[in-house]
Each structure stands twice: as structure tokens, then as C-alpha cells.
Amino acid sequence: MNLSAENLSWRVHGHTLLENVSLAVASGQTFGLVGPNGSGKTTLLRLLAGLGKPKTGRVLLGGTPLARMRQRHIAQSIALVEQQAETTDRIQVRQVVALGRTPFLSALRAWAKEDDAIVDQALVDVDMAHMAGRLWHTLSGGERQRVHIARALAQQPKILLLDEPTNHLDIRHQLSILELVRQLPITVIITLHDLNQAMTCDRLGIMDGGQLVGVGKPGEVLTPTRLQQTFGVQAELLAGDNGEQVMRFYHA
């Protein structure tokens, strides 16, 4: 399913945090959002998830404005993994992941075997099956992050929004989560600080001062000029063993 934003603006106490952001992410694409701290990535992601009403503009899910959709319907389509998501104490890992099934349950649709299977698979996907019985508050930051991603996967969303999902993760789990995300047949929007990891996205959007200053294929938008203007760094391109190019950064 595709997700688009038209002229989104967001202001808090007279400060403009997002200004006229328009964006279209095609079905099945992995779209990376990059930009310096405070450039508006999280603010944009939250509006795309339907959290908060934009001051101007609108978000469209498969062509339908989010503002016209019920919260439950949005939750059946869009999952958001936030940076500092909290979950109540005294709850087991498996129960946290099972919460991802909530939008699909009702008085007429009780928990079923297929929900168990979906939760099991989500735990395997993030390498947390062996900790399914652990209490949430005993987990490390990276383990919590993986459980939150599993909860979003259990939601079986059509659109997955991830805010710095590799934050807190060791390098092996960073790579496996990114690989998992790339292979999902759904639309993914992911914020990343590692620009080399961002290069593996289908397309990138570059945020700077609340504006989307570039959208396109990674190699086309992460140009030396852009890296200098937006990130204040210079980059050197190195050839990797598999023919890929790797960037190394220096102070501009």
C-alpha cells in the first residue's frame, strides 16, 4: 500500500518543526529518512502514523486521508516503532509482542491459533524467541528495541514506520534487522543516522530544518554538496569488497 503526505506543516508554541513536506512512498518500497538531530524526522514519522493532526496538509493511506479513517482501521494498516517506546512493567516479552494483534481482536474475533503463530514468527524474526518468557523490565535496551519491532511485525502492517530501529542494537542485530526490513514485502519508512546503512534503502528523503530538502535514489541525493550543506561533513568514497561503495566521513 502506498503512503503519501501533502504539504504537511507542524508548529509547537510558534516554532515551525515541519514546513510544507510532501512525500510519496510507493507500495513495497523501503524509504529512508535521514537528517541531523532535530531536523524533524520523528515529527514527520508521527504525523505519517496518524499521531497528531497536521497544522496544514494531509496524509493519505492508499489514497484515503488518514483524518477520515477510524483509529482501529489505521492500526490495522500502519505500525510505528518509536525511539523511546515504553511498556508497562511486569509484562512478559511474549505478551508485549501479542499486543500487536490488538487491532484485529474484537468481541466477534477472539484470540486464535493463528495469532499465536504470528507472535511466534515475529519473535523468531527479531531473534527473541529464546526470551519469550522474560519480564520486560529485565531486558537490555537493544533487547527491548527488538521486542518492539516484533510487536510491530505481529501487527502485520501494510506500512511499517521505524524510528531509528538500529539505535541500541549490536552490529549483528543491526544488520539482521535491516535485512529483515528490506525483505518485507510491505512499505517501510525508516529513520537512520548511519548514512552507509541508509544507502541500502530504495529511496531516501533528506530532512533539514523541518524541510524535506532532497528525495531520490540514495546515490543521487547524498551528494558531496548535500553532505556538506546539511550534515556539515565531507565524505570519501571507498570501494568495498563486494563492489559496493562505502563512505567515510570527515569534519567539513
Ligand SMILES: Nc1ncnc2c1ncn2[C@@H]1O[C@H](COP(=O)(O)OP(=O)(O)OP(=O)(O)O)[C@@H](O)[C@H]1O
Ligand atoms: N513538543 C515539542 N515542543 C517543542 N519543540 C519540539 C517538540 N517536539 C519536538 N520539538 C523540536 O522539534 C525539532 C524536531 O524534532 P524531531 O524529534 O522531529 O527531530 P529528529 O530529526 O527526529 O531528531 P533526532 O535525530 O535527534 O532524533 C527539534 O528541534 C525538537 O527539539
